[in-house]
Amino acid sequence: MLMHMINRPSMKALIAFLILGMFHACTYEYTHDLESIKQEVIAAEKTFATMAAVDGVPLAFSHFAAEDVVMLRGKSLIKGKREMKDYFALQTLTDVKLAWEPTFVDVAASGDMAYTYGPYTFSAKDTSGVMIADTGYFHTVWKRQPTGEWRFVWD
Numbered sequence: 001m002l003m004h005m006i007n008r009p010s011m012k013a014l015i016a017f018l019i020l021g022m023f024h025a026c027t028y029e030y031t032h033d034l035e036s037i038k039q040e041v042i043a044a045e046k047t048f049a050t051m052a053a054v055d056g057v058p059l060a061f062s063h064f065a066a067e068d069v070v071m072l073r074g075k076s077l078i079k080g081k082r083e084m085k086d087y088f089a090l091q092t093l094t095d096v097k098l099a100w101e102p103t104f105v106d107v108a109a110s111g112d113m114a115y116t117y118g119p120y121t122f123s124a125k126d127t128s129g130v131m132i133a134d135t136g137y138f139h140t141v142w143k144r145q146p147t148g149e150w151r152f153v154w155d
Helices: 010-027 036-056 055-064 080-088
Strands: 065-073 076-079 094-100 102-107 112-125 131-144 150-154
Touching: 036 055, 036 076, 036 094, 036 102, 036 112, 036 131, 055 065, 065 080, 076 080, 102 150
Parallel strands: 065 150
Antiparallel strands: 065 076, 094 112, 102 112, 112 131, 131 150
């Protein structure tokens, strides 16, 4: 009955419209609010830095690292959260202070990866009580976790 109500040119137009709609649905890319995501990443970075200052570097790194984290320390790569915790457990420095602030953030178009960089300052006492200090620039790569939280995967 419905077929008799729709004339042939209208039926062809409807079919063409449906086909075009399907192609559009297949090629449509979800656009994220990248500025909001940048603010999320900056907030995570700042919370990470605050936690390092208040609760200590090992605890902050453990909290904000993804399970598959990779860190470059000296000329060695530390791979995975377990190795990272072992690395911090072996450290003999005392009075460690690490501060940093992101001055740049960018986010992947997909909204699930980001990177930050900015200046850092580091100071600590070695085993003989001598104060050591360093300044430079950090670079961190962040990945949104299935829970929605941001965790770093490269430092």
